[in-house]
Amino acid sequence: xxxxxxxxxxxxxxxxxxxxxxxxxxxxxxxxxxxxxxxxxxxxxxxxxxxxxxxxxxxxxxxxxxxxxxxxxxxxxxxxxxxxxxxxxxxxxxxxxxxxxxxxxxxxxxxxxxxxxxxxxxxxxxxxxxxxxxxxxxxxxxxxxxxxxxxxxxxxxxxxxxxxxxxxxxxxxxxxxxxxxxxxxxxxxxxxxxxxxxxxxxxxxxxxxxxxxxxxxxxxxxxxxxxxxxxxxxxxxxxxxxxxxxxxxxxxxxxxxxxxxxxxxxxxxx
Amino acid sequence: xxxxxxxxxxxxxxxxxxxxxxxxxxxxxxxxxxxxxxxxxxxxxxxxxxxxxxxxxxxxxxxxxxxxxxxxxxxxxxxxxxxxxxxxxxxxxxxxxxxxxxxxxxxxxxxxxxxxxxxxxxxxxxxxxxxxxx
Ligand code: FES
Numbered sequence: 001x002x003x004x005x006x007x008x009x010x011x012x013x014x015x016x017x018x019x020x021x022x023x024x025x026x027x028x029x030x031x032x033x034x035x036x037x038x039x040x041x042x043x044x045x046x047x048x049x050x051x052x053x054x055x056x057x058x059x060x061x062x063x064x065x066x067x068x069x070x071x072x073x074x075x076x077x078x079x080x081x082x083x084x085x086x087x088x089x090x091x092x093x094x095x096x097x098x099x100x101x102x103x104x105x106x107x108x109x110x111x112x113x114x115x116x117x118x119x120x121x122x123x124x125x126x127x128x129x130x131x132x133x134x135x136x137x138x139x140x141x142x143x144x145x146x147x148x149x150x151x152x153x154x155x156x157x158x159x160x161x162x163x164x165x166x167x168x169x170x171x172x173x174x175x176x177x178x179x180x181x182x183x184x185x186x187x188x189x190x191x192x193x194x195x196x197x198x199x200x201x202x203x204x205x206x207x208x209x210x211x212x213x214x215x216x217x218x219x220x221x222x223x224x225x226x227x228x229x230x231x232x233x234x235x236x237x238x239x240x241x242x243x244x245x246x247x248x249x250x251x252x253x254x255x256x257x258x259x260x261x262x263x264x265x266x267x268x269x270x
Numbered sequence: 271x272x273x274x275x276x277x278x279x280x281x282x283x284x285x286x287x288x289x290x291x292x293x294x295x296x297x298x299x300x301x302x303x304x305x306x307x308x309x310x311x312x313x314x315x316x317x318x319x320x321x322x323x324x325x326x327x328x329x330x331x332x333x334x335x336x337x338x339x340x341x342x343x344x345x346x347x348x349x350x351x352x353x354x355x356x357x358x359x360x361x362x363x364x365x366x367x368x369x370x371x372x373x374x375x376x377x378x379x380x381x382x383x384x385x386x387x388x389x390x391x392x393x394x395x396x397x398x399x400x401x402x403x404x
Contacts, residue, residue: 029353043336043354142356146335178335178358181377216363225360229332235364244368248310248318251279 009080024071024082025053035071035084036093036113038184039136044145046072049136054092056083068092090117098122100134107132107185132187135160139179139188147228148174151200169201175218211242272346275390275403277319282400284311288319288392295391296380304373306382307392307401319400321392322369322382324348330361330370330381338379347384355379 005020011033018027023046028035038050048070057074058066058081068089071082083089097114102124104110114120135153139162143150150173154163164170175197180188190199197204197218204218216239217225226233238246289305297304307321324347331339331348338354339361341347357377362370371380384390384403393401 041356042351043338043356145356146358176358178356181357225333225364229329229364231329231332231364235329235333235366238363238366240362240365240368240370242368243366244308244320247320247367247369251318252312252316 007076007078009076009078009082011082012084018076020076022076024055024057024069024074024076024080027076028055028071028082028084033084037072038113038134039138040072041138041141041182044138044141047137047141048073050134051096052093054089054096056086056089057081093117094119099124103127104132104134104185104187106130107134107187109185110134132185133162133183134185134187135162136184137162138182138184142178142182146174146176146178148172148176148224150174151179164200173200173202174221174224175199175202175204176221207237209239209242210237211245212239214239214241272344273403275321275384275393275401277321278400278402279318280315280400281398282309282317282319283314283398284309284317285397287395287397288401291391291395292382295385304371304380306371306380317400320367320369322348323367324382324384329364329366330379333360333364335360342383342386345384345387347382347386349383349386350379350381352378 007018007020008015009018009027010016011028011031016027016031025035025037025040035053035055037053039048040046040053051070053071054068055071056066057069059077059079060081061079094117097110097117098119100110101114101119102122105122105126137153140152150170151162151164153160155161177190177197177199180190180199190197192215194215195206197206204220206215207217207219207222208215217236222233222236225236286309288307289309290300292305292307293300296306307319310318310320312318328339328348335358336354336356338351338356339348340351342349355378357372357379359372359377361379362372369381372378373380389403393403
């Protein structure tokens with residue numbers, strides 16, 4: 001077993017222990033110290049896109065030098081001194097939100113966050129293109145985590161966007177809608193009917209619960225999930241409500257047939 | 271030895287105290303919809319209690335794309351890391367017993383974690399000893 005190195009650092013004047021490789025944000029989250037984030041998700045790789053998680057760091061050996069870093073990316077260091085909130089940080093976050101509000105004036109999430117920093121109307125020129133996308137890239141990363149890798153970011157600077165290859169319905173999209181669910185601003189739209197799910201220009205046929213007929217997931221996703229998990233496709237063909245009903249029916253019929261001795265404990269967990 | 275949550279359905283009166291205890295323990299409120307355990311009333315001696323089996327080869331663990339579900343080796347329970355969960359709902363579809371649920375407000379997976387090794391609240395509060403942890 002490898003022994004992990006423990007690191008001590010200071011956040012807002014309090015001392016904390018951390019494991020080597022943790023980021024400042026990891027420690028702050030563990031300790032309940034609030035740092036705003038828009039592009040961070042614990043299960044996905046951090047990329048530092050939104051810049052909202054900025055904190056100020058310094059070190060006794062740095063001869064008074066201090067600077068702003070993204071806490072979601074910055075690894076903890078022995079003796080590091082972190083400040084999560086002061087005038088400089090506040091102003092930086094305010095500027096970021098002011099810019100985001102210029103980009104997405106209609107996003108209620110951004111409006112609310114910006115208002116917390118005193119920005120109700122952006123001081124920049126409003127975006128002519130209507131969008132709620134803040135380019136945080138969570139959708140791209142969750143798609144990669146699912147293993148589909150259907151979408152990516154394209155272009156640079158003001159032309160950067162989340163895109164489908166050649167602006168066509170992405171061939172690798174399985175229609176799981178994880179991108180839409182994870183999007184912090186609700187920028188990715190999809191439409192579900194009992195028959196189809198429409199997303200990214202696709203129209204996926206839905207698999208329906210074998211018992212109640214409720215749509216479960218797109219056929220293409222079912223194939224994908226069965227193959228990826230190695231489970232029989234049958235696992236994905238019953239909705240959870242019907243699965244539960246089946247469990248009860250199985251136990252009940254066992255009782256009726258006295259297959260399970262009444263009064264004997266039935267072990268359900270290790 | 272690892273303790274086991276045992277269910278003796280014939281003792282269950284379907285009073286739903288376990289559901290209430292579970293909701294309070296995990297969500298701090300009494301909504302039965304978020305309980306990780308369910309009772310079903312079929313009449314005396316026939317009532318049923320369902321909760322997670324903590325399967326050895328768990329379908330939920332196999333399908334989770336972000337490793338948000340993992341076994342706590344000390345209790346044997348499969349636990350949800352709520353911060354990792356992306357709310358895709360695949361675990362609840364894959365569970366062949368329908369024991370996996372989701373928080374209606376944020377889609378995060380909700381399941382029995384055997385209360386992390388303390389006596390599970392359901393067993394502690396069960397007035398008829400239909401649920402025991404031993
Ligand atoms: S959360 Fe760190 S840059 Fe977005």
